[in-house]
Amino acid sequence: MTTPPPLLSAQGLHVTFPGRHGGAPVRAVDGVELDVRPGEIVALVGESGCGKTTLARALLGLVPPAAGAVRFAGKPLEYSSRALKAYRRRAQLVLQDPSGSLNPRHTVYDAVAEGLRIHGYAGDERAAVTDALARAGLRPPERFFLRYPHELSGGQRQRVVIAGALVLEPELLVADEPVASLDASVRGEILALLLRLRDELGLAALVVTHDLGLAWNIADRVAVMYLGRIVETGGVEQVLTAPRHPYTQALLSVLPDAPGDPVVLAGEPPDPSRIPSGCRFRARCQVLAGGEAERAGVAERCRTEDLEVLDGGGEAQVACHWARARVAT
Numbered sequence: 001m002t003t004p005p006p007l008l009s010a011q012g013l014h015v016t017f018p019g020r021h022g023g024a025p026v027r028a029v030d031g032v033e034l035d036v037r038p039g040e041i042v043a044l045v046g047e048s049g050c051g052k053t054t055l056a057r058a059l060l061g062l063v064p065p066a067a068g069a070v071r072f073a074g075k076p077l078e079y080s081s082r083a084l085k086a087y088r089r090r091a092q093l094v095l096q097d098p099s100g101s102l103n104p105r106h107t108v109y110d111a112v113a114e115g116l117r118i119h120g121y122a123g124d125e126r127a128a129v130t131d132a133l134a135r136a137g138l139r140p141p142e143r144f145f146l147r148y149p150h151e152l153s154g155g156q157r158q159r160v161v162i163a164g165a166l167v168l169e170p171e172l173l174v175a176d177e178p179v180a181s182l183d184a185s186v187r188g189e190i191l192a193l194l195l196r197l198r199d200e201l202g203l204a205a206l207v208v209t210h211d212l213g214l215a216w217n218i219a220d221r222v223a224v225m226y227l228g229r230i231v232e233t234g235g236v237e238q239v240l241t242a243p244r245h246p247y248t249q250a251l252l253s254v255l256p257d258a259p260g261d262p263v264v265l266a267g268e269p270p271d272p273s274r275i276p277s278g279c280r281f282r283a284r285c286q287v288l289a290g291g292e293a294e295r296a297g298v299a300e301r302c303r304t305e306d307l308e309v310l311d312g313g314g315e316a317q318v319a320c321h322w323a324r325a326r327v328a329t
Contacts, residue, residue: 234316
């Protein structure tokens with residue numbers, strides 16, 4: 001079978017912000033290649049502050065890149081108001097906090113219909129809203145039309161947010177920590193809903209999360225991000241059962257069922273305005289600190305030699321001198 005071309009693609013993407021007090025610019029996204037194919041769910045994982053939310057916003061055209069490009073359906077993203085409006089009908093954002101995403105003064109009906117009105121929908125608005133609410137699991141939909149966000153549970157509010165995205169019949173959802181604010185009992189329902197929407201509608205999704213357990217349950221492929229760059233990527237089962245990058249290994253080691261002792265990383269991620277030479281993870285790397293990189297003969301390369309940007313395709317890749325040396329031997 002031939003692999004379908006990407007629906008969404010980041011190509012050499014860089015996003016920078018001005019530094020404090022005229023200092024060096026903050027390299028929030030520092031060279032990223034990432035593809036999301038039709039009907040595919042990709043999990044973008046990493047610690048808070050690693051740049052994953054900035055990357056997601058750049059992919060939606062909410063943050064202009066300093067360099068590189070975003071392509072959707074084979075065409076480069078344009079940043080005129082008209083082009084972005086057309087793009088956002090095809091690519092929708094689902095935010096972490098449904099309470100903050102919904103206007104408390106708007107009924108559920110108005111919240112879901114808002115996108116239709118912004119885009120000048122000419123069809124049957126009531127039917128479109130009804131269908132979107134039903135697809136999001138709020139049945140019977142009419143029972144929710146006149147309710148306000150404060151009258152709903154957290155899970156119901158998140159379903160309303162998802163319905164507001166679905167009503168425009170997008171091809172892609174970008175979900176930023178979609179279940180982080182929900183009770184554990186509700187998270188599984190929302191994840192099951194996202195999987196069902198992929199199966200029924202062919203939706204692609206980029207799910208931004210710090211939770212590797214969530215990635216395991218929902219994703220086809222995972223991209224691990226650290227300090228503005230993807231450091232490991234591949235099929236979800238391959239990456240999460242046999243992680244090769246020390247950072248991925250550390251993230252997985254703290255999961256409840258992980259074998260062995262948790263890996264406690266030293267310090268905080270470096271300042272993205274002062275990215276270190278060599279491997280950007282080296283200051284916190286348990287492999288370098290423990291002497292394993294020295295024994296593999298790559299310690300000096302870890303300290304001085306940067307690693308190239310990983311390809312955005314679906315094959316397993318890792319940006320780590322030590323991991324590559326292990327494969328070579």
